[in-house]
Amino acid sequence: MTATDSGERALEDRFEAVVGADQRVEPRDWMPEAYRATLVRQIAQHAHSEIIGMQPEGNWLTRAPSLRRKAILLAKAQDEAGHGLYLYAAAETLGVDRAELTEKLIDGRQKYSSIFNYPTLTFADVGVIGWLVDGAAICNQVPLCRCSYGPYARAMVRICKEESFHQRQGYELLMTLMRGTEAQRAMVQDAVDRWWWPSLMMFGPPDGDSPNTERSMAWRIKRHTNDELRQRFVDMTVPQAQHLGVTLPDPALAWNEERGGWDFGEPDWSELKQVIKGNGPCNAERVERRRAAHEDGAWVREAALAHAEKKRRSAQ
Amino acid sequence: MTENKAGWPLYEVFVRPRRGLNHVHVGSLHAADDRMALLNARDLYTRRNEGVSLWVVRSDAICASTPDEQDPFFAPSGDKVYRHPTFYDIPEDVPHI
Numbered sequence: 001m002t003a004t005d006s007g008e009r010a011l012e013d014r015f016e017a018v019v020g021a022d023q024r025v026e027p028r029d030w031m032p033e034a035y036r037a038t039l040v041r042q043i044a045q046h047a048h049s050e051i052i053g054m055q056p057e058g059n060w061l062t063r064a065p066s067l068r069r070k071a072i073l074l075a076k077a078q079d080e081a082g083h084g085l086y087l088y089a090a091a092e093t094l095g096v097d098r099a100e101l102t103e104k105l106i107d108g109r110q111k112y113s114s115i116f117n118y119p120t121l122t123f124a125d126v127g128v129i130g131w132l133v134d135g136a137a138i139c140n141q142v143p144l145c146r147c148s149y150g151p152y153a154r155a156m157v158r159i160c161k162e163e164s165f166h167q168r169q170g171y172e173l174l175m176t177l178m179r180g181t182e183a184q185r186a187m188v189q190d191a192v193d194r195w196w197w198p199s200l201m202m203f204g205p206p207d208g209d210s211p212n213t214e215r216s217m218a219w220r221i222k223r224h225t226n227d228e229l230r231q232r233f234v235d236m237t238v239p240q241a242q243h244l245g246v247t248l249p250d251p252a253l254a255w256n257e258e259r260g261g262w263d264f265g266e267p268d269w270s271e272l273k274q275v276i277k278g279n280g281p282c283n284a285e286r287v288e289r290r291r292a293a294h295e296d297g298a299w300v301r302e303a304a305l306a307h308a309e310k311k312r313r314s315a316q
Numbered sequence: 317m318t319e320n321k322a323g324w325p326l327y328e329v330f331v332r333p334r335r336g337l338n339h340v341h342v343g344s345l346h347a348a349d350d351r352m353a354l355l356n357a358r359d360l361y362t363r364r365n366e367g368v369s370l371w372v373v374r375s376d377a378i379c380a381s382t383p384d385e386q387d388p389f390f391a392p393s394g395d396k397v398y399r400h401p402t403f404y405d406i407p408e409d410v411p412h413i
Contacts, residue, residue, distance in 0.1 A: 028382070082360050089344045092326070098346065155343070162364075301348075305323050308349035 019220055024150035027093035035219055038212070039149050040094050041110070042221065047087035048105045048112035052286050054080045056120045057129060065123060072169050073126065079162050086155040093151045106291040114272060115202050117280030124177055124184075124191035130170015132192075132199040132237065138163050139233045140203065143223035152221075171240065178245055185245075192241070193249045200264075201272045203230040209269070234262050326375040327353040329360075331367035339371050347372075 011030040018025060025031055054077045061077065064070035088098045104110040115133055120126065141163065144156040177184045204210055204226040216222040224232075234253075241248050252265035274280065324346040330339035342361050347353035353372040362370070381389050397403050406413055 028380075078359075078363070082363065085345060085360055086343060092344070158343075301324070304348035304352065308352070311349065 019148050022146075022148075022220070024153060025148050026150045034215075035221075036094055038216060038219070038221065039152065040091055040096055042216075043087055043091040043094070043152055044096070044101045044104070044110050045112060047084045047091060047101065048110060049116065050080045050084035050087060051105075052112045052116045052290060055286055055289055056116055056118070056282075057126055059120050060123055060126050063123070064126075069123075069126075069173070076130075076166055076169065079166065083155075083159045083162070086158055087152075090149075090151040090155045102294060106287060106294060108278070108287060111276065112286075113202060114275040114280065115198050116286060117275050117282045118194070118198055119282055121194070122187050122191060124174070124187040125195070127170045127173035127177065127188070128191040128195045130166050130168075131174055131240070132170075132195050133202070134163055134166040134170060135237060135240075136199045136202045136233050138167060139229050139236070143229075146220075146223060148220035171244070174244055174246075188244075189246050192246045196249050197267050197271075198275075200230055200233070200267045201269075201275075203227075203233065205269060205272065231261055234264050238262050324348050327357070327372045328375050328378060329353075329357040330371040330373075331357075331361055332369035333366060334368055339369065342366075344375060 012032065015025070015029070015031055015035075018029070025035075057073060058077055061070065061073055064073055088101060091101060092098055101110065105112065115136075120129070138160065141156055141160050145153055145160055147153040147156065174188055177188050207213060207225045207227045210226050213222060213225055217225070238248065238253065250265045252263060254263045256263045275283070278284075326344055327347055328344050329342050331342050332339045345353065345356050345360055347356050350372065354370060357370050357372050361367070393399070
């Protein structure tokens with residue numbers, strides 16, 4: 001064994017010991033390259049999802065039915081921009097550059113959550129996104145607050161606090177619609193029918209088809225498998241649906257007394273694969289919009305820099 | 317890495333949650349200059365009244381110890397148990413000490 005080998009081994013042992021003791025890995029610690037790469041991919045994808053996630057609801061900003069709903073929706077979109085920024089900042093502690101991540105998003109080299117490739121057809125979709133999509137996101141994100149990488153875990157703590165507002169405003173919006181006319185109730189049911197299965201797909205492929213899960217769990221990046229989180233989400237959501245008075249579009253949904261959870265049907269995994277491949281209803285539109293925003297904003301970024309430079313010079 | 321492609325440097329953000337408490341590091345952001353860093357920090361880190369005062373400082377202005385917790389840098393305090401009050405045995409019936 002050479003000196004470098006044993007040095008490397010010692011670093012690896014330290015890393016394993018820190019993770020094994022449930023302590024946090026911090027930015028300048030030594031870490032295995034694969035751990036770093038996994039985190040960059042996951043955090044970037046998460047950041048991109050927040051940024052792209054502004055679009056489906058942004059679609060309704062100018063057509064919100066009241067000033068109150070408009071102010072709420074604006075605050076929510078602003079939170080999502082903020083979440084994206086927390087996460088890009090966490091990714092940057094791993095030695096990548098935010099501008100580079102944005103390039104990768106608009107070039108299609110990095111992904112974002114498949115859920116944002118579905119259209120928002122009515123204002124009820126705004127409520128259902130808050131209730132189901134943000135609800136599913138909370139299920140995914142709460143365990144990430146204990147992720148082994150410190151900056152990611154800390155970003156998730158901030159995000160989870162704010163997501164709770166997102167979910168509750170969605171549910172309240174839907175309750176309001178359900179107290180309305182027959183047509184409004186039908187609008188809610190239609191939105192639930194369209195968003196239920198894509199929401200279940202947010203947890204990713206079934207455990208048997210999720211090759212990276214085991215390693216991510218060993219590294220304590222992930223704390224639960226996809227199927228565990230999906231089950232937790234269904235168990236949380238069914239009573240909420242009952243209270244709301246909507247039907248979840250799954251004939252297989254049934255309480256299983258024996259294991260104390262809800263049985264549910266299998267999502268259409270071929271649909272998820274298609275959406276991830278880029279063939280969802282809105283993939284091209286979402287990325288194009290992001291690209292346009294980035295390119296149209298270039299002059300603002302340059303002007304701000306020129307202004308800063310001018311002020312710096314005149315101060316000298 | 318403090319300059320991204322747009323050339324906006326990286327800043328670290330510190331928030332004083334309320335009077336009487338220290339400023340605490342909350343995260344980082346990019347901004348063209350100090351003024352923009354403050355405004356962005358307000359919009360990003362204090363949307364829900366999380367602070368009454370903000371500090372921003374360019375990341376490249378921070379001087380840091382090495383991250384290793386077993387670093388010899390911190391060794392001088394390691395063997396000085398007599399700095400802690402519990403080091404000293406005082407009979408229980410001695411009051412107020």
